[in-house]
Amino acid sequence: MKSLHPRIRILWVVRAVIFAVIIGAxxxxxxxxxxxxxxxxxxxxxxxxxxxxxxxxxxYRKWGYEIxxxxxxxxxxxxTEVRTVVPLVRIQHVDSRRSALERTxxxxxxxxxxxxxxxxxxxxxxxxxxxxxxxxxRLKGLAIEADGEDAx
Amino acid sequence: xxxxxxxxxAGGLGGSVLIVLGAVGVLAVTVGYELLYYQRFSYVxxxxxxxxxxxxxxxxxxxxxxxxxxxVDVSQNIVQRALGIAAVxxxxxxxxxxxxxxxxxxxxxxxxxxxxxxxxxxxxxxxxATDEESKEAVAPDREELFSIEPSELALVGVFSFDxxxxxxxxxxxxxxxxxxxxALPGDATGVVLFVLLAIIGVSIxxxxxxxxxxxxxxxxxxFTLTRTEDELQYERGLLQRYSGxxxxxxxxxxxxxxxxxxxxxxxxxxxxxxxxxxPGQAGSxxxxxxxxxxxxxxxxxxxxxxxxxxxxxxxxxxxxIRIRYFIRYVMAIAVISAxxxxxxxxxxxxxxxxxxxxxxxxxxxxxxxKWLHRGYWLGDDHLAARSGFWTRQAKIVPxxxxxxxxxxxxxxxRRWDVGTVIADTAGSLSVxxxxxxxxxxxxxEVSTLREELNDRLQASLRKREQQKAQEREQRRLRAIEQQKAQxxxxxxAEPASFEWASPVDTDPExxxxxxxxxxxxxxxxxxxxxxxxxxxxxxxxxxDTDESTESDTNT
Numbered sequence: 001m002k003s004l005h006p007r008i009r010i011l012w013v014v015r016a017v018i019f020a021v022i023i024g025a026x027x028x029x030x031x032x033x034x035x036x037x038x039x040x041x042x043x044x045x046x047x048x049x050x051x052x053x054x055x056x057x058x059x060y061r062k063w064g065y066e067i068x069x070x071x072x073x074x075x076x077x078x079x080t081e082v083r084t085v086v087p088l089v090r091i092q093h094v095d096s097r098r099s100a101l102e103r104t105x106x107x108x109x110x111x112x113x114x115x116x117x118x119x120x121x122x123x124x125x126x127x128x129x130x131x132x133x134x135x136x137x138r139l140k141g142l143a144i145e146a147d148g149e150d151a152x
Numbered sequence: 153x154x155x156x157x158x159x160x161x162a163g164g165l166g167g168s169v170l171i172v173l174g175a176v177g178v179l180a181v182t183v184g185y186e187l188l189y190y191q192r193f194s195y196v197x198x199x200x201x202x203x204x205x206x207x208x209x210x211x212x213x214x215x216x217x218x219x220x221x222x223x224v225d226v227s228q229n230i231v232q233r234a235l236g237i238a239a240v241x242x243x244x245x246x247x248x249x250x251x252x253x254x255x256x257x258x259x260x261x262x263x264x265x266x267x268x269x270x271x272x273x274x275x276x277x278x279x280x281a282t283d284e285e286s287k288e289a290v291a292p293d294r295e296e297l298f299s300i301e302p303s304e305l306a307l308v309g310v311f312s313f314d315x316x317x318x319x320x321x322x323x324x325x326x327x328x329x330x331x332x333x334x335a336l337p338g339d340a341t342g343v344v345l346f347v348l349l350a351i352i353g354v355s356i357x358x359x360x361x362x363x364x365x366x367x368x369x370x371x372x373x374x375f376t377l378t379r380t381e382d383e384l385q386y387e388r389g390l391l392q393r394y395s396g397x398x399x400x401x402x403x404x405x406x407x408x409x410x411x412x413x414x415x416x417x418x419x420x421x422x423x424x425x426x427x428x429x430x431p432g433q434a435g436s437x438x439x440x441x442x443x444x445x446x447x448x449x450x451x452x453x454x455x456x457x458x459x460x461x462x463x464x465x466x467x468x469x470x471x472x473i474r475i476r477y478f479i480r481y482v483m484a485i486a487v488i489s490a491x492x493x494x495x496x497x498x499x500x501x502x503x504x505x506x507x508x509x510x511x512x513x514x515x516x517x518x519x520x521x522k523w524l525h526r527g528y529w530l531g532d533d534h535l536a537a538r539s540g541f542w543t544r545q546a547k548i549v550p551x552x553x554x555x556x557x558x559x560x561x562x563x564x565x566r567r568w569d570v571g572t573v574i575a576d577t578a579g580s581l582s583v584x585x586x587x588x589x590x591x592x593x594x595x596x597e598v599s600t601l602r603e604e605l606n607d608r609l610q611a612s613l614r615k616r617e618q619q620k621a622q623e624r625e626q627r628r629l630r631a632i633e634q635q636k637a638q639x640x641x642x643x644x645a646e647p648a649s650f651e652w653a654s655p656v657d658t659d660p661e662x663x664x665x666x667x668x669x670x671x672x673x674x675x676x677x678x679x680x681x682x683x684x685x686x687x688x689x690x691x692x693x694x695x696d697t698d699e700s701t702e703s704d705t706n707t
Contacts, residue, residue, distance in 0.1 A: 070606070070610050077560070079562065079563045080561065080562040080563065081560065081566070081571075082558060082559070082560040083558070083560070083599075083602065084556055084557070084558045084559075085556060085557040085558075085602060085603075085605075085606045086556045087554075087555075087556070087606060087609055087610065089610070089613060090555050090556065114555045114556055114576075114578075115555055115578040116555030116556050116576040116577060116578055122556070
């Protein structure tokens, strides 16, 4: 079982901070216009921040993926633990992509598509760009090898 | 338009002339556009694609490979029926939208197109099949599987309570309550209010029931299902006629649905889901139903006609989970009561807010049935999963249709040591979270079931691959035999010329076997490797069964 690159924690924590700050700012603005005490939204935002940070760290610890003989296996989720088995035969195509935030921490993700209705859900974040393209190429190769004649 | 209207004020008569001119102009442009669209629209059936050329301003040429076509539907609305024309919808996998619409063709042309596409599709699939075979397939054996009876249609209407209508009305009403309440007589007591609410509630239910009944009857009027060699054809509709096909090899899941009422009278609903498209989705409601209502017996027979899955014996979730369901129901009721209480308190009205609490008495029964109806079953080739306390749904998925296997355990499920295993398929309905899922099974079972499903999927795919290879082999052998027969037919004619060519040979017996090898020798060389597999294909079959038993023992 492989874990994600540790730096993904930075990305997730930053995301949680941004979210908490935005909510806090909206809350403070709202409190000021309504004339309510300002400390309520601030405490709320701080709580949100703490929860977000803890969630990000736990999320990193729970994430894992593995390429098995005939399938790709993923494990993730803090509140709801999700484990997914994607048979290699079912892989339609594989993407590796880098969002703006991901680029700033030098990471990339690999997205695996199947014909299933939840296909696009299979996304492995927190990979080094090289690992991501390697994974993409490897999965592509394995998928071609496994060759499902009727993918649908 | 605004410009014309404003100019009338200034120009008087001239203005109204302008309006007429403008209207005529718009009409002319529209008619011209439609005419051009009609003129520019063309479709061609090539050897392996259906080509559609269309567009007035921007031209669009689209080629759809037959292989990708899932369904070809023909639909007619009232106007189209009066004019004797029809619209042909071409559906492909990967998207719930229609890939191409060919409008304004005659009914005959539409049906011709339907059969042509079917034929070409079949020919492409069996690439080695001879022309004769594909010609035979043009007129397949039609067997009517199902035809709705008037009594059944009436029942469909009776059972078609549309909760969405009630929801819409309620949403509209709830928005207007703050405006209505001041209008009520000031001395309105709780009883008056309660009676008023009850009347409104009953009329909403009655209205949505009538709406549901009418739309269901209109939708399923004259519903028939016909079976041909490799597909299911359906036809239905009173105002708008729908007809279409569901190829057997595109069927993803089968759903058998019932509720206590239907069960009581011995009826059930059958749903068939294909990849990316559920038949008759264009309908406003209940559209995914392949058979809206039929006796349980007929539904089961039909379901087995589509997939031979046997009789499922469901494994239920652990019994302790009933307590969880009970708690959940009680919590939901508590929330509803609390909301009712809050409203009565805020608006200061005496309303029996504790009324929903009566339902607490019913929740143990509901919890029990919820548990009773939940379960999964691993058949030889199919996974069956059932769920639902009121509307009970059993989903049957062939293993080889599974796309991904997902297991999830929410924080609440973990407290009860249970989890959910979902078998995701490529159907469009599953977007609504309607996948076959074994919900709330024991934690230990979760992992085993997940791995088991993956293993069975792989085994099933291998089995299918072998079967396909065998079928191909058999088809090739048959083709060879035909060729051989033809070659022999040629042989009969040829010896005369051959004897003429070699009159030296006087032995009559050696003359006839001699020519035989010659025309055939060309063929036999290329065919020998193909002929030998006859015994090996049996071997293959054996090894195939071995494998499946092996995977069984592994479990």
